[in-house]
Amino acid sequence: MSVVLQGVRKAFNGSPILAIERLEVPKGAQKVITGTSGSGKTTLLNVIGGIVSPDAGAVTVAGTELTALSEPARDRFRAEKIGLVFQTFNLLQGFSALENVLLGMLFAGKTDRARAQGLLERVGLQDRMGHHPSQLSGGQQQRVAIARALANRPEVILADEPTGNLDPKTGATIVDLLKEICRESGATLLLVTHQPNVMQSFTDVTDLKDLNR
Amino acid sequence: MSLWTIVLRNLAQRKLSSALTAASVSLGVAVVVTVLALKAQSLEGFARCARYHLVVGPKGSALQLVLGTVYHLDELSATMPWARYKELAAHKAVKFAVPISVGDQVGGFRVVATTDAFFDLEIEAGRPPEIEGRRFKFNAEQLEHAMAGHGEGHEHGGDFEAVAGSTAAKALGLAVGSPLLASHGLADGGEKHQETWTVVGVMKPTGTPHDRAVFINLDSFYGIRDHRAAARLSAVLVEARGGNAPDQLRAEINDWPDAMAVKPSLVIEDLFQLIGKVDILLLAVAVLVIVVGAVSILVSIYNSMAERRRAIAILRALGARRTTILSIVILEAAALCFFGGAAGLFLGHLLTAVASRVLSEGAGVSISAVSFDPRELGILAAVVLLGVLAGVVPALRAYRTDIADGLSPSS
Numbered sequence: 030m031s032v033v034l035q036g037v038r039k040a041f042n043g044s045p046i047l048a049i050e051r052l053e054v055p056k057g058a059q060k061v062i063t064g065t066s067g068s069g070k071t072t073l074l075n076v077i078g079g080i081v082s083p084d085a086g087a088v089t090v091a092g093t094e095l096t097a098l099s100e101p102a103r104d105r106f107r108a109e110k111i112g113l114v115f116q117t118f119n120l121l122q123g124f125s126a127l128e129n130v131l132l133g134m135l136f137a138g139k140t141d142r143a144r145a146q147g148l149l150e151r152v153g154l155q156d157r158m159g160h161h162p163s164q165l166s167g168g169q170q171q172r173v174a175i176a177r178a179l180a181n182r183p184e185v186i187l188a189d190e191p192t193g194n195l196d197p198k199t200g201a202t203i204v205d206l207l208k209e210i211c212r213e214s215g216a217t218l219l220l221v222t223h224q225p226n227v228m229q230s231f232t233d234v235t236d237l238k239d240l241n242r
Numbered sequence: 243m244s245l246w247t248i249v250l251r252n253l254a255q256r257k258l259s260s261a262l263t264a265a266s267v268s269l270g271v272a273v274v275v276t277v278l279a280l281k282a283q284s285l286e287g288f289a290r291c292a293r294y295h296l297v298v299g300p301k302g303s304a305l306q307l308v309l310g311t312v313y314h315l316d317e318l319s320a321t322m323p324w325a326r327y328k329e330l331a332a333h334k335a336v337k338f339a340v341p342i343s344v345g346d347q348v349g350g351f352r353v354v355a356t357t358d359a360f361f362d363l364e365i366e367a368g369r370p371p372e373i374e375g376r377r378f379k380f381n382a383e384q385l386e387h388a389m390a391g392h393g394e395g396h397e398h399g400g401d402f403e404a405v406a407g408s409t410a411a412k413a414l415g416l417a418v419g420s421p422l423l424a425s426h427g428l429a430d431g432g433e434k435h436q437e438t439w440t441v442v443g444v445m446k447p448t449g450t451p452h453d454r455a456v457f458i459n460l461d462s463f464y465g466i467r468d469h470r471a472a473a474r475l476s477a478v479l480v481e482a483r484g485g486n487a488p489d490q491l492r493a494e495i496n497d498w499p500d501a502m503a504v505k506p507s508l509v510i511e512d513l514f515q516l517i518g519k520v521d522i523l524l525l526a527v528a529v530l531v532i533v534v535g536a537v538s539i540l541v542s543i544y545n546s547m548a549e550r551r552r553a554i555a556i557l558r559a560l561g562a563r564r565t566t567i568l569s570i571v572i573l574e575a576a577a578l579c580f581f582g583g584a585a586g587l588f589l590g591h592l593l594t595a596v597a598s599r600v601l602s603e604g605a606g607v608s609i610s611a612v613s614f615d616p617r618e619l620g621i622l623a624a625v626v627l628l629g630v631l632a633g634v635v636p637a638l639r640a641y642r643t644d645i646a647d648g649l650s651p652s653s
Contacts, residue, residue: 072646080559080645101563108561119556119649123255131243136561140243177560 030089031056031185031217032077037086039072046072047083049240056184059208059218061228064237070221073237074187077219078111079103091184108137112178112186112216114207116193118170120162126173127158133180148176152206168199175207179214186211188220192227204230245566248557249573252550259542263535264582267625270532271586274621276593277524283594283610284601285514288313291450292506293364295488298322298330298339298495299477304504305513311342311477312506313451314352317428318344321474322501324389330478335491337481338362343463344476346424347432351410352455353424355463357382361405363479365448375418375443378403378459388464389473402462405443409453409603416441422456435466532625536632539578543571544636554640555648564641571637572630579629583622590618 032054039047046069054060064070075081076088079095088095091110095103107113112133120129130145149158152172162170171191178186188207192200204220204227211218220231228234253260292312299307300320309316321343330339340360346353354360358380364370384400406416416422422439425432439458447453460475480503482488488505495503547554554567591612598610 075646078559080649101565104558104561104563107559113559115649119552119559121553121556123251128243128247132248132557133560135243135245136557136563136566 030054031058031091032219033087033089034077035087035089037076037083037088039069039076039081039083041072047076048242049073049086050242052240054217054219056217057212057215058233059211059231060220061231061234062219062221062237062240063223063228063234064221066223068237069241070223070237071189073240074189074219074221077185078113078187079107104136109181110184112181112183114171114174114178114186114188114191116190118162118167118174118194120170120173120177122162125159125161126154126165126169126176129162129173130177130180133177137181139181145176145180148179149173151210152176166199167195168203171195171199171203172206175203175210179210179216182214183216185217185219188218190222190224191220192222192224197226200224201226201230245570245573248570249577252570252574253577256542256546259546260578263539263542264578264585266535266538267532267579267582267629268535268586268589270528270530270535271583271621271625272589272593273528273531274525275587275590275615275618276597277521277528278617279590279594279613279615280597280601281514281518281521282615283598283613285510287449287601288510288514289507290366292510293366294479294506295482296480296492296495296503297477297506298326298480298501298503301500301502304502304509307477307502307504308506308509310344311479314344314354314455315451318476321476322478324473324475326498326501327475327478330480330495333491335482335487337483339481340479341460341475342477342479343460345428346426346435346463347428348410348422348424348456349414351407351414352428353404353463354455354457355460356457357385357460360457360479363481365450365452371448371452372446373405373443374446375405375441378405378442378457380459381461385461385464388461400461400465401459402437402439402465403442403459404439405445405457406441407445407453407455407457408447410456411441411444414456416444416456418442418444424456424458437462437466532628535582536575536579536625536628539575539629540632540635543575543633544639547636547639550640551643551648554643555645558643558645559649567643568637568641571640572633575633575636576626576629579625579632580622583625586625587618587622 030053034049034052037047037049062070062073072081076083077090083096093106095106098106121132124132126149127145130148131140134140146158149155152175154169154172157165157169191207192203195203207218222228297307297311300322302320306316310318327339327341330336338359340356340363343355344352358377361377362370379401381400404422418441420441422441423434425434439462445452482491492503492505495501557567
């Protein structure tokens with residue numbers, strides 16, 4: 030299994046957000062978690078990504094129990110094994126597309142310029158490597174973010190509403206690219222969205238409320 | 243790609259505040275460097291010129307005597323008896339004694355009347371001044387004749403010759419063979435003497451006050467009617483015969499009722515100790531400017547933290563540890579101080595160069611603007627350390643940034 034959640038509980042200000050008895054995502058799977066706004070989809074990804082610690086339960090990603098790691102070890106694990114794609118792209122503004130991808134490699138301890146360039150070529154940005162985020166369209170920025178997420182050959186890609194800030198046509202292209210690129214690399218894709226058109230392109234769709242017991 | 247790339251890029255994104263805060267640090271460092279360089283080098287420069295064992299002159303201000311004879315700066319209105327020079331010249335503890343008399347100028351440059359022995363006095367160890375052309379001819383008999391109150395002007399029959407210092411020669415357009423007309427008094431515009439001297443030599447640059455003076459033979463000075471009054475002279479430069487002789491001689495001379503002896507090096511040290519108090523005040527102001535610069539760096543980075551919250555959260559999400567974020571922010575503050583400090587060192591040397599020119603033109607003492615003081619490395623290190631301290635507060639704020647909060651669309 031690529032991702033396993035066992036008895037995970039998370040509450041904010043006393044309000045329970047997550048209460049997942051068990052969630053298993055097989056290696057190489059492409060799974061969508063859906064749910065209404067505020068239902069805890071982002072929190073779920075943050076828990077799996079080691080960004081937020083659960084109040085209880087165990088989170089295992091790529092065979093490593095994240096909940097047993099210290100914070101610095103979790104940071105290192107996230108850098109090496111998890112790729113993140115956000116709704117708002119979250120590229121660093123002062124850096125070029127290529128540098129944003131290299132930044133994705135920096136904290137895993139290995140910056141490989143050739144690989145970064147190759148990834149940007151793979152997402153169709155061979156002519157935009159030196160461009161800064163402000164010089165790129167939303168779709169292009171999300172492509173940079175995808176290239177960055179793949180920088181360290183992660184085992185899991187966590188995508189949080191990756192089409193939320195894109196028009197439907199660009200969104201569909203990005204989703205296709207994500208799926209295709211994860212298939213090529215063998216990475217597990219866990220995507221959260223509330224957009225029906227995105228859900229429709231996946232076969233494995235689970236509503237968060239069905240996970241929360 | 244390294245942490246330094248992130249640090250430098252972050253600074254570049256806040257160009258104006260980075261430049262202004264670094265500039266305030268650089269100003270402080272520049273003043274510190276200038277004050278230290280000027281103090282150390284001018285002391286060294288002044289001390290280098292104060293090579294004579296003793297200066298013997300009329301009783302009065304030791305500082306005035308040294309400034310007037312060694313540096314050609316102050317006026318020497320009082321005089322000492324010629325007989326005292328004779329006594330010194332014959333003294334067994336005296337290696338040689340060189341009489342000088344001042345009171346004239348040419349084009350604003352001091353005219354120093356002395357004997358040809360003056361050119362044997364070293365300007366640095368083993369090196370007397372070099373002259374293009376030759377020394378003036380000194381006629382001891384004519385001098386004795388004049389001191390005895392005989393003869394007048396050219397009528398006394400001696401030579402009226404001059405050797406010009408390099409700066410004076412350049413400014414006055416003097417070369418070997420040039421005629422020279424001196425004026426009475428040390429201020430420009432005094433009454434011209436009727437006598438004409440001939441330049442027979444031009445000193446090569448010495449980096450000492452000699453450069454800003456014109457030297458004439460003492461017998462010609464006393465051959466002028468105005469100077470031939472009462473067999474007196476301005477001062478005597480004395481080289482004693484090693485060991486304790488200078489101190490013993492000084493004590494002996496200071497018992498004389500009509501003359502005193504001073505050690506120029508001690509007088510200059512005293513002068514610089516006095517000036518040192520002003521230095522401390524200047525240094526305190528400069529350090530304050532540096533501290534204000536460091537505080538402005540703190541405030542500038544701290545205020546930028548709110549807008550950088552998302553960027554920090556992104557770095558954390560990409561795997562940067564809290565301590566990495568802490569390091570980045572501290573390095574930013576340290577880098578601003580380093581760049582400011584380095585610019586300050588450069589600016590300090592630039593200011594020293596300007597001051598050096600002023601000092602050289604005003605006092606003839608040359609100091610080097612490019613000479614590196616090892617303490618400057620210490621200043622730079624201290625400034626960088628101050629930057630590190632200034633970076634701690636905003637760095638702690640960055641350290642505490644919550645990734646999930648920072649990444650939320652509302653942040």
